Amino acid sequence: MNARAALARIRLNPQHRAVQRDLRDAAEMHRTLMRLVPDNLGTSPRQSAALLYRLDETDTTSTLLVQAATLDLTHLPDGYGHSDVKDLTPMFHALKKNLAVRYRITVNPVKTQRLPLDRKGQRGQRIPLTGADADQWWTRRAAEAGLALHTLLPTPLTPTRHHTQGHQPTHHHLVRYDGTAAVTDPDALAHAILTGIGRAKSYGAGLLSLAPAA
Template identity: 75%
Template sequence: MNPRAALARIRLNPHSRAVQRDLRDANDMHRSLMRLVPDDLGTSPRQTAGLLYRLDETDTTSTLLVQAATLDPTRLPDDYGHTDLKDLTPMFNALQKGITVRYRVVVNPVKTERLPLDQKGRRGKRIPLTGPDADHWWTSRAADAGLDLHTLLPTPIAAVRPPAKSSPPMRHHLVRYDGTATVTDPDALTHAVLNGIGRAKSYGAGLISLAPATTA
């Protein structure tokens, strides 16, 4: 495997009208970030580009992390924010079985409603998971992604609600998880980093960040 990805860390300018618009409207945010990747990527451009993003907010700053195979931050408005761009190849090369890492991810934990037998062939609606059910969902997905969790700290994130004008209307329940884990399968973890975890990837879910765990 020769993984290829870049990560842009964009410290958003709160005075930018484009930023204000994108923070209000998840569809506009998605459209803005798709400008960072090449054009003419076919019928599934986000998936083809490998574009994932996450909004990290504190009391004083809002920072976008944007990941894709290639990124061109110059295609954003000049006043959008300050951008640092880095190649993720060194991180992929450092992933080894047995190492301990810190992680952060925003996910959309859901389950699909089970329908009665007389509705076989139909898809049940997706039901958001909260509390221990959401924690179990993330623990299971993390294991599939090559991580054995040591700790997990859930933080509810405001649900993504595109404006009422969107058709069909959407609402994505999001939870951020922070913690530490042991890498059990570097190849599975690389795949998860490149492709994201779970649903709602067009709305700020799925991107997992990794860093070496510090020891006391």
């Protein structure tokens, strides 16, 4: 598979007003990051740009990982944070069957409620998954993406939220998974890295990071 993408690592400036705004509202974060990709991408610009992001936080720092086909960080607000960009092409070339890797991903594990037959054609409510149900969801989605999990460590995160004018804020349930795995299907894995896994990709979920296992 001929896969190409760029990955930016942005150490956020917590004193910057735009950073504070974006951390409060995932829709604002999405708008900020969409400025880093080309214009005129059609009716699904995030998908066309292959834009994904993840916020990794510690007690002292907030680091934003942003991945897309191309990125122009000059469109970030001045003083937003310290950043660097790398080409992911070498990582895609390194993906081989049975390769041992470490992974990290933040996901939005949900299931869609089944509706009675008299409501056929309507969409059921999406129900957040927690605990063992969320773990099973991630194990299944990882297998579909070409990864056989060896270990997984779940970390429930504060739900992300975004505002839509005239509506109550929408919340997205997030869980971060860290662990080790083996590559079973390099092409499927490359596709999953490029397109993301699960829902809420516009709001900080779906970006899969890999590194060689020690």
